[in-house]
Amino acid sequence: MKREAEIVVIGSGIMGSSIAYNLAKAGKEVVVLEQNEICSGTSSATAAWLWPSDKTPEHYGRLAWHSMEIYKNLEEELGADFEYTITGSLELIWTEKQIESAKKLIELEEKLGHEVKILTQDETIKMEPVINPNVLGAIYCEEDGNLNPFLLVNAYIQAAKRHGAEINTNTKVQDLIVKGNSIKEIVTNKGSIKPGLVICAAGMYSKELAKKIGVDIPIHPERGFCLVSERLPKMLNTTVCGARQTASGNIVFGFVKDTVDSIDRKMYSRGMQMAANDIMRDMPSLGDINIIRSYTGIRVIPDDKFPILGPSEIIDNFWLSVTHSAVVFNCALSEIIVQLVNGERDTDSIPYYAYKRFIK
Amino acid sequence: MSDEILICRCEEVTEQEIKDAIKNGASTVDGVKRVTRAGKGLCQGRTCRCLVENLISRETKTPVEELEYPNNRPPVRVMKVKALAELDKEDQ
Ligand SMILES: Cc1cc2nc3c(=O)[nH]c(=O)nc-3n(C[C@H](O)[C@H](O)[C@H](O)COP(=O)(O)OP(=O)(O)OC[C@H]3O[C@@H](n4cnc5c(N)ncnc54)[C@H](O)[C@@H]3O)c2cc1C
Numbered sequence: 185m186k187r188e189a190e191i192v193v194i195g196s197g198i199m200g201s202s203i204a205y206n207l208a209k210a211g212k213e214v215v216v217l218e219q220n221e222i223c224s225g226t227s228s229a230t231a232a233w234l235w236p237s238d239k240t241p242e243h244y245g246r247l248a249w250h251s252m253e254i255y256k257n258l259e260e261e262l263g264a265d266f267e268y269t270i271t272g273s274l275e276l277i278w279t280e281k282q283i284e285s286a287k288k289l290i291e292l293e294e295k296l297g298h299e300v301k302i303l304t305q306d307e308t309i310k311m312e313p314v315i316n317p318n319v320l321g322a323i324y325c326e327e328d329g330n331l332n333p334f335l336l337v338n339a340y341i342q343a344a345k346r347h348g349a350e351i352n353t354n355t356k357v358q359d360l361i362v363k364g365n366s367i368k369e370i371v372t373n374k375g376s377i378k379p380g381l382v383i384c385a386a387g388m389y390s391k392e393l394a395k396k397i398g399v400d401i402p403i404h405p406e407r408g409f410c411l412v413s414e415r416l417p418k419m420l421n422t423t424v425c426g427a428r429q430t431a432s433g434n435i436v437f438g439f440v441k442d443t444v445d446s447i448d449r450k451m452y453s454r455g456m457q458m459a460a461n462d463i464m465r466d467m468p469s470l471g472d473i474n475i476i477r478s479y480t481g482i483r484v485i486p487d488d489k490f491p492i493l494g495p496s497e498i499i500d501n502f503w504l505s506v507t508h509s510a511v512v513f514n515c516a517l518s519e520i521i522v523q524l525v526n527g528e529r530d531t532d533s534i535p536y537y538a539y540k541r542f543i544k
Numbered sequence: 545m546s547d548e549i550l551i552c553r554c555e556e557v558t559e560q561e562i563k564d565a566i567k568n569g570a571s572t573v574d575g576v577k578r579v580t581r582a583g584k585g586l587c588q589g590r591t592c593r594c595l596v597e598n599l600i601s602r603e604t605k606t607p608v609e610e611l612e613y614p615n616n617r618p619p620v621r622v623m624k625v626k627a628l629a630e631l632d633k634e635d636q
């Protein structure tokens with residue numbers, strides 16, 4: 185491991201790997217520190233939908249769609265297949281209230297240049313025959329899809345290496361030594377490194393890490409439970425809010441949200457059962473398929489829901505990249521990080537995402 | 545020849561693919577699983593886990609006992625969605 189580096193990125197989930205790649209591509213000297221293997225945190229337990237079409241308000245929606253633009257050429261750029269697929273998305277409608285909020289969404293998306301539609305019951309069943317025929321309808325957007333998060337992170341990491349980044353796995357950041365107003369040394373189980381800039385992309389562990397040096401990150405955990413089916417012939421045409429079928433044929437189910445006060449990733453039978461109940465409600469005809477695996481993931485939800493990006497303000501060389509929905513947003517967020525690092529923009533240009541917003 | 549050898553039968557992952565993953569930095573059964581799919585099949589690694597462990601051990605020169613034990617992902621045997629949905633009724 186290098187003992188000194190221009191930029192040290194903590195974490196190799198979707199955010200850390202995306203940032204490492206983009207900074208290395210921009211010619212920066214990058215070292216990544218990952219406590220486990222690459223993609224072993226929340227990014228290994230995500231549903232991995234590319235669902236920009238429900239991101240509100242306007243600024244957040246624009247950011248999502250900008251990320252999707254970058255995705256269009258990303259497999260080619262990285263020289264890797266990460267099962268990026270645009271399938272269209274269906275969010276089932278069960279209540280009249282949902283129709284009202286869908287109408288507002290449709291208006292916003294129209295303004296952003298994207299089409300979101302309300303499908304009737306018949307149209308919904310025709311598009312996705314496994315859906316419960318009692319559904320009222322669905323919200324549909326042709327431009328949403330999904331990807332394989334392991335392959336995405338691996339693609340970023342291999343491409344970052346080709347641009348000279350050093351990736352250290354099984355390397356846990358244990359301490360951050362601050363002198364004056366900046367981090368002079370990062371202590372790991374594999375020795376220390378002197379950083380120019382530190383970018384914390386440690387997902388759910390970011391809060392604890394930042395707290396060591398007096399930076400409070402206003403985020404909270406939310407647990408999700410997912411179920412994975414055996415490999416099946418093609419059964420889903422779209423990405424359904426609750427299920428996607430992977431390139432290998434497995435269906436990954438799960439939209440369960442459980443507010444928790446810890447970042448415990450154990451699976452509970454209640455979690456599996458909640459996820460199974462959702463399937464029985466939305467797609468009862470799938471009751472007989474076999475589930476081979478389950479997993480739990482911790483969503484990191486910023487208290488105001490928006491990404492926390494860039495300088496921490498409190499420690500000069502400590503930057504943050506903590507967000508929910510990184511599958512969607514990573515491309516746009518990494519682009520902003522590179523521009524901030526290069527001095528091509530400042531935090532005034534990202535009022536909704538800069539840490540500054542929390543400083544009264 | 546070794547790239548022809550199947551290590552994970554369920555997911556058809558070859559020895560060479562696993563060696564490549566290890567060369568790219570994977571050093572645990574879960575790490576190999578994430579990039580190659582070995583262990584993600586119908587048997588959930590019951591058949592291939594030991595083989596993967598031995599390969600990692602050989603390639604990284606680490607005794608098998610020192611490798612991180614993979615996460616267990618319930619259910620232990622495959623279960624139908626219907627049966628999982630009934631779990632709560634059993635609890636009550
Ligand atoms: C069930 C579920 C469904 C989701 N569905 C979607 C979806 O459909 N679409 C979407 O866009 N988003 C979704 N998300 C959210 C998305 O998965 C996350 O936003 C994303 O994975 C976060 O990536 P990250 O890189 O910030 O964090 P992580 O993937 O958690 O990466 C952080 C990394 O930092 C490492 N680390 C932590 N502490 C240290 C330390 N001290 N030293 C060294 N390394 C350290 C960890 O080991 C980890 O690898 C979902 C999340 C869940 C849980």
Ligand code: FES
Pocket residue numbers: 551552553554555582583584585586587588589590591592593
């Ligand atoms: S042989 Fe590898 S999962 Fe079954």
